[in-house]
Structure formats: C-alpha cells, structure tokens
Amino acid sequence: MKTGGRTATFALGDIVAAGVRIGLAELTVQKVADALGVTTAAVYRHVPSRSALENLVGEAILAELTLADDPAHSTAEHLVSFGAQLRRFVLAHPGSADYFQRLFPRGASGVRLLETQVAALGRRGYDPAAATVLSSAIATISLGLVVAEESRTAHGRDEPGGAGEALAAMTGSPVLREALAGIPDHTADDYFVLLLTAAADGLAAHLPPGRPVGSLTLRHPFTT
Structure with a gap:
C-alpha cells in the first residue's frame, strides 16, 4: 500500500x-x-x-472478556454462570473456542481470566488449587460443547439434509421414536445449561470448600 x-x-x-x-x-x-x-x-x-x-x-x-460474578450465587450457580458467559463470548467470536480449548492460558489475558475465577471461588471458601481445578473443568466442558455445537452447525450448512437424515434414521427405530416423543422441545442454550448444571452440581459436591485437591481420586476406578 x-x-x-x-x-x-x-x-x-x-x-x-x-x-x-x-x-x-x-x-x-x-x-x-x-x-x-x-x-x-x-x-x-x-x-x-x-x-x-x-x-x-x-x-x-x-482481553475483551469480562466476567460478572453475582455474590448471591452458590458455587454451582457461579460455575454455570461462568460457563454460560464463556459460551456466549466464544460463540460471538468464531474459532475462539477451538483456540482456547487447545491450550489455555497462553498469555496475560488468559492468566487474568483464570485469576478472576480463582478470586471469585476464593470468596466462596476455595483455595487457589481447588478454584483452578473447578474453573478449568467448567471451561473444558463449556468449550467442548461449543466446539461440538459449531461443528454441527457447519456440517448442517455443508451437508444438505444432514439434520433431516439423522432425524429420519432415529424415527425409523420404534425405541428411538418413543424416546424422541418424550423429549420436550429445547434450544441449544437449554441443552447447554442442562449439561453444565449437572456438571457443576457434581463438581461442587465432589470438591466442597475446604477439601484439598490432593485428596481427590483422579485415577479412573476401572483402570488397571
């Protein structure tokens, strides 16, 4: 130029x-x-x-992401809110979910975000190690769900009839047809909140304030 x-x-x-x-x-x-x-x-x-x-x-x-923390939220509610805010942000910035998923944090902005979460969970009685484990788990789940959501959307655009074919395949099975009939209409937002709430409830119950991270069993019980 x-x-x-x-x-x-x-x-x-x-x-x-x-x-x-x-x-x-x-x-x-x-x-x-x-x-x-x-x-x-x-x-x-x-x-x-x-x-x-x-x-x-x-x-x-x-660096554009600023997280809100409602002090009235329980640990599980805070984790769901964190995941939902993260999801909204990465959906508004296509490609960022995959980028953050591969390696996080990579620099000062990621460190700031993680420090913000450590502080928020610290106000709920968690030490930095436990706060980091909880935040990282929710971020991993949230980003994974967004990457899958973006992939489905992209394939839906690229493969005409893809969603319809999947639905036709399921309704061709009496068992799955009955299952589909019992599932209420829902949006991608609804599905995300459902999964994240279940994960957050489980994580908060498994790692309550005061429990040291070192006491957790990270090894899968069925591994030999």
Whole structure:
C-alpha cells in the first residue's frame, strides 16, 4: 500500500487489530496482509509465524472478556454462570473456542481470566488449587460443547439434509421414536445449561470448600 508515493507504515498493533477483525476462524497471514494492503513478507517482519499471529490475536480477543460474578450465587450457580458467559463470548467470536480449548492460558489475558475465577471461588471458601481445578473443568466442558455445537452447525450448512437424515434414521427405530416423543422441545442454550448444571452440581459436591485437591481420586476406578 502506498500513500503519496511512499510506502505506508504499520506496526504490530495494526496487525493484531486486523487479525481481530478477521477473527480466529478465518485468520491467515495472507488475509491480514490483504487487510493492511501490504505483502505477507512485510507482516512476517513483525510476526515470525502464523502460530505467533494466532496467539497475539487470540489474546487480544480474550482481553475483551469480562466476567460478572453475582455474590448471591452458590458455587454451582457461579460455575454455570461462568460457563454460560464463556459460551456466549466464544460463540460471538468464531474459532475462539477451538483456540482456547487447545491450550489455555497462553498469555496475560488468559492468566487474568483464570485469576478472576480463582478470586471469585476464593470468596466462596476455595483455595487457589481447588478454584483452578473447578474453573478449568467448567471451561473444558463449556468449550467442548461449543466446539461440538459449531461443528454441527457447519456440517448442517455443508451437508444438505444432514439434520433431516439423522432425524429420519432415529424415527425409523420404534425405541428411538418413543424416546424422541418424550423429549420436550429445547434450544441449544437449554441443552447447554442442562449439561453444565449437572456438571457443576457434581463438581461442587465432589470438591466442597475446604477439601484439598490432593485428596481427590483422579485415577479412573476401572483402570488397571
């Protein structure tokens, strides 16, 4: 890109801002270069790799997330609220769920988020280790559900009749047809809250305030 016969200058902040506008789902060095009107070589002079670019953009996106904590919430209610807020955020930023799921925290924004959760659960009687375990478990479940939800949506767009075929296959079975008839209409939000509430209730019961993380049995009881 040239202005008045001179090559326009840009900084790392411009690269990150362009990446945030593009989003993690569509992020490439080429797209950032195109957005800035420069060559990929020029971008690489500021960012050594596509992975480094992803980290910078991911951290910038995560910096926008601010978690609300209702002090009236029980531990389980707080965990559900945390998961729901996380879900809303990553759905609004396509590709971020997969990015955060692969490695978290990666930088200052992720550390800040985890520290916020440790503080919130600390106010409910949890030490930092237990708070980290609970928060990480809920984040893992929430992000996994969002990734699955996004995958179903993407495949639904790419595969005409996919959802209809699945429904037809189930209704072809008398057992599953009866099962479907007994399941009330619900949204993706309803399903998420149901699963997360069950998980949060179980986690809070399994790890109440004051119980040391070291006392938990992390080994699967059926492993040999």
